[in-house]
Amino acid sequence: MFTMHDPWNTFETRFQNGRYELTSIEFTVTNLCNLRCEHCAVGEELLEKEGATLPLDLLLRRLDEIESLQTISLTGGEPILHPKVVRETIIPLLRYAKERGIHTQLNSNLTLPLSRYEDWIEDLDVLHISYNYRDVKDFHRITYKRFDREVSLSVAEKRFEQMKENAKALTKQGVFVSAESLLSPFTHQHIEKIHQDIVEMGCQRHEVHPLYPSDFAKGLDLITLDQYRDTVTRLLEIRDPNVWILFGTLPFFPCSDETTDRDLWLRLAQEPNVTVRPDPDGRNRLNVNAFTGDVIVTDFGDIPALGNIRQDRLTDVFERWLTHPVAKQYHCFCPAAHCTGPNILVANAYYPDWDFHTRTAKVAVGN
Structure with a gap:
């Protein structure tokens, strides 16, 4: 297990090797899910x-x-929903990774009976969940927003309570549970309550990311940068100091012309138990569809498949991506500021007119 070490962070590899290198693979292992979350x-x-x-x-x-492989992530859908997926894909991949000394993460909504997790979870490094709710009514509205049939509040309550109890039980067993919150027009207003619940569930890490404007979330509004900055500041003021806060694909950069953005970047670098994860997609990670074999840069982007594992080595696909026009557009690097440039969707949403390659970091964060 690791504490305050993030092997999915692409900065160290880029800094040490002088180039981006494939260190992470994410497998989509199922297309089934018992929820239909609006985001x-x-x-x-x-x-x-x-x-x-x-x-x-x-x-x-x-x-x-x-x-160079360092991490494997397993995602869906809900990977645990079908026992065959667990038995024939998840368990063998986790055991392979453990034998090779590779860190692993599995993305789950954690709403299934606890017994469905206990047989294999000792081989997992990070259990990643999504948590964007104040109460069961929020859970009911958000997670069944796109369901094709009516789901009662009582059914939603059972799954909501199951998720919270599972998190408490697993963290007591020593499982590392990382709860992610996506900042939206709704969640940013309630970040204090959301963080409090995550702490009470025993989660060792609270991840905070932008709402990605893709797929189901394409029609959702994004919060403004001012609202985002305010939310981050409020969270820092009230957070439990014992819980690791990880800001992923942060929409603020050390090359910003805004003093407030640069000050925030510096503060996050200095805050104890707080890290900023540069975007791994396309910088050290590829996504593999375990059904079709297609290889893509990210599981929620619009860039077509770059290859297929039936005939392509993943290292070859990654090298192909590094020459792609989109990669060349966004793969900038500022070592003094510990910045590897923007997430593609974040850049398109908040900085469509910026040419990141012509910008220079105006702050440094030390070693």
């Missing part, structure tokens, strides 16, 4: 019936070819 970045790909995955031997062979 879901892959909601339109969710199915009612699962297809057949590619042979496990092929997945492992492609991983064997990546000498």
Whole structure:
């Protein structure tokens, strides 16, 4: 287990090697889910019936070819929903990673019975959940927003309570649970209550990300940068100092012309138990669809597949991506500021007129 060390952070690899290198693979292992969250970045790909995955031997062979591999993430859908996925894909991948000394993360909504997690979770490094609610009414509205049939409040309450009790039980067993909140016009107003609940569930880390304007979330409004900055500041003031706060794909940069943005960047670098994770997608990570074999830069982007593991080595696909016009547009790097440039969706949403390559960091954050 790791504390305040984030092997998904792409900065160190880029700084040490002088170039971006493939260190992380994310597998989409299911297209099934028992929820339909309004913010879901892959909601339109969710199915009612699962297809057949590619042979496990092929997945492992492609991983064997990546000498620089440091992390594996498993996502969906809800990866734990189908026992066959757990038995034939998740458990073998987690055991492979453990034997190779590779860190692992699994993304789950944690709403299934606790017994569904206990048989394999000892081999997992990070259990990642999403938490954007004040109470069961929020959970009911948000998680069933796009469901194709009516779901009662009582059903939602059962799953909401199951999620919270599971988190408490697993963290007591020593499982590292990281709860992610997506800042939206709704959640940013209630970040204090959301953080309090995450602390009470025993989660060791609270991740804070922008709402990604893709898939189900394409029609949702984004908060302004002023609202985002205010939310981050409020969270820093009230946070539990024992819980690691991780800001992912932060929409503020050390090359900003705004003093407030540069001051915030410096503050986050100096705050204890707080880290900023540069965007890993395309800088050290690729996503592999375990059904089709398609390889993409991110599981919620609009860039077409870059290759397919049936015939392509993942390292070759990554090198192909580094020459892609989009990669060349956004892959800037400021070592003194510990900045690796913007997430593509964040840049398009908040900084469509910026040419990041012509900008220079105006602050340094030390070693």
